[in-house]
Amino acid sequence: MSLVPRQPQPLAVAAGSAEQVTEAWLANRRLSEHTREAYRRDVSGWLAWCAGRDLEPLHASFLDVNAYARGLEARELAPATVARKLSGLSSWYDFLLKLRAVDHNPVGGADRPYLSRDHSATVGLTPEEVDALLAAAAAETGPAALRHHTAVVLLADLGLRVGELVGLDVGDLGVERGHRSLRFIGKGGRPRRRALTPEAAATLDAYLDQRAAAEGTTVDRLDGPLLVTSGGARLDRHAIFKLVRRLARLAGIAHWAKLSPHSLRHSFATTARAEGVPLEDVQDAMGHADPRTTRRYDRDRHNLDRDPSYTLAAARVRRSGT
Template sequence: MRTPDTPARYRPPAAPALPGAPMAVTDAWLRNRRLSEHTRDAYRRDVAGWLAWCTACQLDPLRASFLHVNEYARALESTLSARTGRPLTSATVARKLSALSSWYDFLVKLRAVDANPVAGADRPRIDRDHSATVGLTPAEVDALLAAADADTGPTAARNRAAVTLLADLGLRVGELVSLDVTDLGAERGHRSVRFVGKGGKARRRALTPGTAYAVDAYLAQRAAAQGVTTHQLTGALLVTASGARLDRHSVFRLVRRLARVAGIPAWAHLSPHSLRHAFATTARAEGVPLEDVQDAMGHADPRTTRRYDRDRHNLDRDPAYTIWAARARRRA
């Protein structure tokens, strides 16, 4: 008898669910992709969630159809986020289904399934002109950096370096915490940093004088504490008091703590990504071409960059003014 939680058109499995242990197949799929460790972990959780749902519904994942995927998507949409206590957003559901689709594409290549059931599923519509991330104004970014400058304690120099890298380069938090000391360098007169960005792409960015100063001050303090020169430092760029790599959760807490000290009203809703949004908005407001901002942020699609630009609908930037001013100059 079909229960409310059982997917439509369920058929009992007649063969092992997957060619090998499910997570072993997932690990093989992830090894086949050029992904950051954070993305690998997220995709692994996404597939594990689908497999758990299939197990609860007594559904063989190899026999799933787009109808099952649709039902799973509806279940996700009614699931409360452990972090916010609110239903999962359309973007989160879409991301989970995207990971699942990639997983099934891998199974198709292994000839474990004939077709990808996610391909025909009804995925949530994502508004590319909207982002749920709470952004920051340039004045608020300045206030947050000032709070970092005024911070005291054994980790103050590290915290200043971390926040400055986020603000001046618009890095993703995963990119920030994955940096190693050896990623720092110099190219054609520029201080630079190299790292692996989203999608496993090698990236390089210039360090502003202010960012370079904050990083140098932190490394000098760290080297002195270890009794070595800065050139002898190894391992992660940003470390804890015990020498372990700083994790993304610590950076989240740092941003909110400094924002609270700075008196930013929305401090409790901010994240490191808020500084990334502010980077894009400020760069565009200062006249940096969209394609340059896109390249700096590592976006494959310019529409993503535009979504980060919170000031894009400001009428001050209406091109009609530019055209009118040019016409006025010609008539003068």
Template sequence: MVPRQAGPLAAVSSAEQVTEAWLANRRLSEHTRSAYRRDVASWLAWCAGRELEPLRASFLDVNAYAREIESSGLSAASVARKLSGLSSWYTFLAKLGAVPANPVAGADRPPVDRDHSATVGLSPEEVDALLAAADRDGARSRALLTVLADLGLRVSELIGLDVDDVGFERGHRSVRFVGKGGRARRRVLTSSAGVALDGYLGGRAEGPLFMTSTGNRLDRHAVFRLVRRLAREAGIESWERLSPHSLRHAFATAARSYGVPLEDVQDAMGHADPRTTRRYDRDRHNLDRDPAYTIAAARARREGGEAGAYPRTPGGSRTG
């Protein structure tokens, strides 16, 4: 418990205890927990440098902090994310009665373009080249990259998989995992991913799905390094800026371009808000997908156009 006074956060140990209690109260991945710990620690260090008691901070203090870290080179999205975590921390303290109100709630957060993601995406041809490089690299690389490309998983979901998470369900080969927010999820395992996994596992029936040579679970940093190394070997120009998330974006873009309904892509990716899924669709502004072509094709059919003769989009594909 946090007493109803300013004292407890004056000591670092007490602040750490409050932060751990806050994190324990939420369903978060370990990666997100680590990021939130850093965000709170950064704020507390800033307050300490100004002899400011965090429990007495106002929205003006939060504004000053935000402008300072923004001037250090952080993007608006990164600053907004840090303030979001800090706001959750203060909301927790307010519920405990340690602060009268959340000072971040009234702060001036930087504007963020919610319709754009800074993650570098990949074209279908670049995904193919990356998979070919993974195939040359070895069975584990091929299996790992195929699962990422075919299912569009988050890297935290991928590295959290165990061998016994892979099974069969209602005629489908499937994989079960814990998604964002601690939600239990399941996805179909494609035949290509299944074949690649079988080749990699070689009959192994337990333990982490993806392991290091020493038998430990593969971590997110190793996956990041693998994606960039293979992208460089594949001759992808943007290899230095790629991440496992690039394959997640490529999955969403490809699914939508092949006509998969937005709600199905949203469910597959585990997004609570369809607007998030739309941000992942890098091809959503492609004029080939303008619904005007579909409307025109339907009118042409009503007006007695030749059966099967539909207008073509500028890209050459038939509509209808």
């Protein structure tokens, strides 16, 4: 792929590989390493598709992108997956557009899959199932038991993304106005802070005490990743994924094989809203820029028990004094 700009410009795109351009694009974005890898795969898939048709990517039109998208759908990929791939590709073309390597973004005019904001493929958990999963974690024994318990408590009580969980460092822990807290960088590079629940703090303290003793030091001298393997490496998202399913199976949750760490995040939002937590507070806690995203996580939002008409009718009764 030759990346020769169509007209002179101050920020010229040097002739070179698509991989170099992709790395420059990714370096210009605040993204987690997991997202970077996904975007690399998405762009590579598009470039391979173009190469197989002798299509110069810089000359692609929205019709080419449409054909590519329909091919992805023919592979029975979920609409959300296809939409995500096109979103990453659109960002890549926006980068080239800013560098004047292309004169338009072909993804902009393409037909993207319709995604209902009321739908999510993630399988959630009821509050009782979350309790059972936490109980299964608390009942475990062995050198990794406290680490596992800490991981699932943080997922359940704080509704963290799995990437946020495994990215936590010991230095992210703190105390603010009497609250035990976490400060970290969330999705999109946005600084986040969350309060630790009493159970999360107690479980975390027990884990850190055990880890410090194993390393022959004190808790205040620990540093690096918060959750580590027996060899001292940062725990990865795949380990957390397997942990959630294993504990769910031990807890007797029938749909354990369909669960993921994100299931606990969905349950966090649904339960918080069911308990009367205002939408904007749940939105802030989950780090969503758009409240419509938070609403999609609230699986109980269509429950007629929450219909505002009941609240208005009750207020009318109070005003009438009857």
